[in-house]
Amino acid sequence: xxxxxxxxxxxxxxxxxxxxxxxxxxxxxxxxxxxxxxxxxxxxxxxxxxxxxxxxxxxxxxxxxxxxxxxxxxxxxxxxxxxxxxxxxxxxxxxxxxxxxxxxxxxxxxxxxxxxxxxxxxxxxxxxxxxxxxxxxxxxxxxxxxxxxxxxxxxxxxxxxxxxxxxxxxxxxxxxxxxxxxxxxxxxxxxxxxxxxxxxxxxxxxxxxxxxxxxxxxxxxxxxx
Amino acid sequence: xxxxxxxxxxxxxxxxxxxxxxxxxxxxxxxxxxxxxxxxxxxxxxxxxxxxxxxxxxxxxxxxxxxxxxxxxxxxxxxxxxxxxxxxxxxxxxxxxxxxxxxxxxxxxxxxxxxxxxxxxxxxxxxxxxxxxxxxxxxxxxxxxxxxxxxxxxxxxxxxxxxxxxxxxxxxxxxxxxxxxxxxxxxxxxxxxxxxxxxxxxxxxxxxxxxxxxxxxxxxxxxxxxxxxxxxxxxxxxxxxxxxxxxxxxxxxxxxxxxxxxxxxxxxxxxxxxxxxxxxxxxxxxxxxxxxxxxxxxxxxxxxxxxxxxxxxxxxxxxxxxxxxxxxxxxxxxxxxxxxxxxxxxxxxxxxxxxxxxxxxxxx
Numbered sequence: 001x002x003x004x005x006x007x008x009x010x011x012x013x014x015x016x017x018x019x020x021x022x023x024x025x026x027x028x029x030x031x032x033x034x035x036x037x038x039x040x041x042x043x044x045x046x047x048x049x050x051x052x053x054x055x056x057x058x059x060x061x062x063x064x065x066x067x068x069x070x071x072x073x074x075x076x077x078x079x080x081x082x083x084x085x086x087x088x089x090x091x092x093x094x095x096x097x098x099x100x101x102x103x104x105x106x107x108x109x110x111x112x113x114x115x116x117x118x119x120x121x122x123x124x125x126x127x128x129x130x131x132x133x134x135x136x137x138x139x140x141x142x143x144x145x146x147x148x149x150x151x152x153x154x155x156x157x158x159x160x161x162x163x164x165x166x167x168x169x170x171x172x173x174x175x176x177x178x179x180x181x182x183x184x185x186x187x188x189x190x191x192x193x194x195x196x197x198x199x200x201x202x203x204x205x206x207x208x209x210x211x212x213x214x215x216x217x218x219x220x221x222x223x224x225x
Numbered sequence: 226x227x228x229x230x231x232x233x234x235x236x237x238x239x240x241x242x243x244x245x246x247x248x249x250x251x252x253x254x255x256x257x258x259x260x261x262x263x264x265x266x267x268x269x270x271x272x273x274x275x276x277x278x279x280x281x282x283x284x285x286x287x288x289x290x291x292x293x294x295x296x297x298x299x300x301x302x303x304x305x306x307x308x309x310x311x312x313x314x315x316x317x318x319x320x321x322x323x324x325x326x327x328x329x330x331x332x333x334x335x336x337x338x339x340x341x342x343x344x345x346x347x348x349x350x351x352x353x354x355x356x357x358x359x360x361x362x363x364x365x366x367x368x369x370x371x372x373x374x375x376x377x378x379x380x381x382x383x384x385x386x387x388x389x390x391x392x393x394x395x396x397x398x399x400x401x402x403x404x405x406x407x408x409x410x411x412x413x414x415x416x417x418x419x420x421x422x423x424x425x426x427x428x429x430x431x432x433x434x435x436x437x438x439x440x441x442x443x444x445x446x447x448x449x450x451x452x453x454x455x456x457x458x459x460x461x462x463x464x465x466x467x468x469x470x471x472x473x474x475x476x477x478x479x480x481x482x483x484x485x486x487x488x489x490x491x492x493x494x495x496x497x498x499x500x501x502x503x504x505x506x507x508x509x510x511x512x513x514x515x516x517x518x519x520x521x522x523x524x525x526x527x528x529x530x531x532x533x534x535x536x537x538x539x540x541x542x543x544x545x546x547x548x549x550x551x552x553x554x555x556x557x558x559x560x561x562x563x564x565x566x567x568x569x570x571x572x573x574x575x576x577x578x579x580x581x582x583x584x585x586x587x588x589x
Contacts, residue, residue, distance in 0.1 A: 054505060075509075082507030095499045097232035110507030154506070 002028040002051055002162070002193070007060035007070075009046050009216075020046040022216040023060065028195065028209075030161070033188040035196045035204035038213040044197045045166055047213065051195065052164045053081045082110055086155030088184075090167035092147040094139040100126070100150045101135040107158045125153040129183065145176035152183055162193045169203060181206055230523045236492050237524060243484045244528040244568070250478040251564045252536065254471060255557050261465035263390035268461055271332040271392075273423035275300070276454040277433045281418040281440060283447040288413055290401045293439045294326030299424060300432045302326040306419030310397060310408060313373035314362040321397035323404070323412075325436075329426050334393050338383030342400035347382060352403045354383035356396035377405035485572045489521070493576040500580055513580050518573055525569060 009021040021043045028034055038044045049055035050062060053069060062070040064084060072080060086107075087093070094103045101122055108118045126132040129149045139147050148168060155163050165184060169177030181203060188194040196207060204210045205224070212219040231237045283289055294302045302325040309318040324331075327342050333354070341352040353372060355363065363370035363381050370381035385393045399408070422429045422436055433451060440449055493500075496517075503513055 078504075078507065078509060081505070087505055093498070093502050093505075095502055097499075106503060106508070107506040110503070110509075110512070158507075 086160035088165035267392035357386035
């Protein structure tokens with residue numbers, strides 16, 4: 001379970017005391033499929049980064065299950081990310097000079113998984129996502145959809161509890177975007193919590209819960225049946 | 226593994242080139258130091274235990290050299306100082322030394338042959354021994370080398386040189402019993418000589434007295450100052466280092482270090498995204514730094530292997546042509562290893578600082 005309790009984020013008080021997040025409180029249960037919607041600069045990516053442990057809070061608390069993430073040291077935060085969070089980014093965030101296999105391998109190397117085991121896990125993941133044939137290709141040689149599948153595979157390999165996707169279809173065409181969204185739905189159905197940041201209502205409508213955010217505050221939080 | 230190191234092709238190649246130049250400058254500096262100290266060692270080894278040096282001033286145009294060594298039975302006597310000879314093949318005047326008497330082993334290191342006067346066959350013949358640098362000018366006829374000195378032909382009976390340094394390479398050694406008339410006559414006009422009497426086996430006092438008498442017999446008005454030499458003379462190290470452009474190599478090394486830092490900064494800029502992604506997915510900063518250090522180390526090892534291969538080939542060619550090769554000692558090896566790691570540490574400083582920046586900002 002993810003719980004935010006009056007979380008505030010100000011990036012640099014000395015430069016600008018504008019709040020990226022302003023006393024945001026919310027709870028996300030295990031296995032939910034959530035979208036966070038809002039216009040540019042609304043704080044949705046900031047919210048995602050805080051949930052993912054990539055950013056710290058200025059005020060308030062963030063709990064992941066019983067762990068108070070907001071008070072973790074940098075080292076522990078890093079371990080928290082490694083164990084619980086998988087990321088999917090808008091522009092895929094793949095390493096351009098690494099093959100698909102090597103990109104997916106990164107979280108496993110960080111988790112000190114042995115080489116043989118890594119090979120097995122990655123092969124299974126590539127096959128399940130239908131991208132086995134591109135395992136030795138670099139991102140420059142892949143289509144957008146293939147790149148995003150590789151990114152999703154990378155997010156899944158460590159069996160993270162939570163998948164955070166920041167505009168996962170933003171760089172894709174309609175058809176490919178729908179395919180990727182379908183994959184995320186399947187991942188959610190397998191029991192993982194999936195949180196998507198999007199500004200596209202058609203994407204948000206595919207999720208079970210839509211949280212709208214504006215000027216750093218939650219404007220609405222509705223569950224869809 | 227190799228393809229992983231060369232992911233960033235251009236930067237990796239530039240880095241290797243930069244490291245090669247660093248290695249060249251480091252090896253050059255070491256070579257210069259080794260050469261300078263080897264030369265100094267040779268110089269010191271050549272100095273006999275017992276020496277008396279005579280400075281002879283004469284104005285009467287007499288032949289001071291021919292009879293100077295008469296009756297000497299102990300030690301060796303050699304005239305040097307301002308003595309020169311005109312070598313047609315070289316096209317200029319060259320410093321030379323003239324042996325006046327040989328009674329024990331001479332200090333010259335021979336590659337082949339002997340010093341004029343050491344063989345009974347030399348008597349009555351015009352002959353000379355040349356250092357390795359000079360022998361290249363000699364012309365060959367029927368398997369024998371000749372050099373034209375003061376318009377007379379001299380047979381090259383010995384080549385002087387050492388595998389350790391070039392200390393002996395520029396010698397022209399004659400013997401007063403094996404000299405032509407033209408050269409002897411030219412020495413009559415020389416007003417100032419330095420004559421050294423030396424021995425590793427016995428005192429040179431008796432020899433000095435004999436030589437002194439011989440000189441006075443040739444010119445009773447000559448002024449002779451004798452000094453019993455105890456010191457080892459002035460070191461040649463400084464002069465060798467200055468001559469060999471040590472400063473240039475040091476500057477090249479410094480320039481290349483700066484270049485390596487710039488390349489590594491550029492490398493980090495190229496890898497910024499990679500570093501950020503790795504951190505997001507759980508790599509610790511130490512892990513990222515160690516991956517970068519590993520890639521740098523592997524590149525440097527590859528460079529080192531390339532360089533050593535080239536160095537070995539060049540050394541082999543030099544050895545075939547000159548008989549000389551670089552000598553290495555533990556200090557040299559440790560110095561190279563030390564420089565290697567110093568370069569690596571300096572190169573890593575900026576990347577390490579960059580790597581500790583906030584990952585999420587970079588991802589955005």
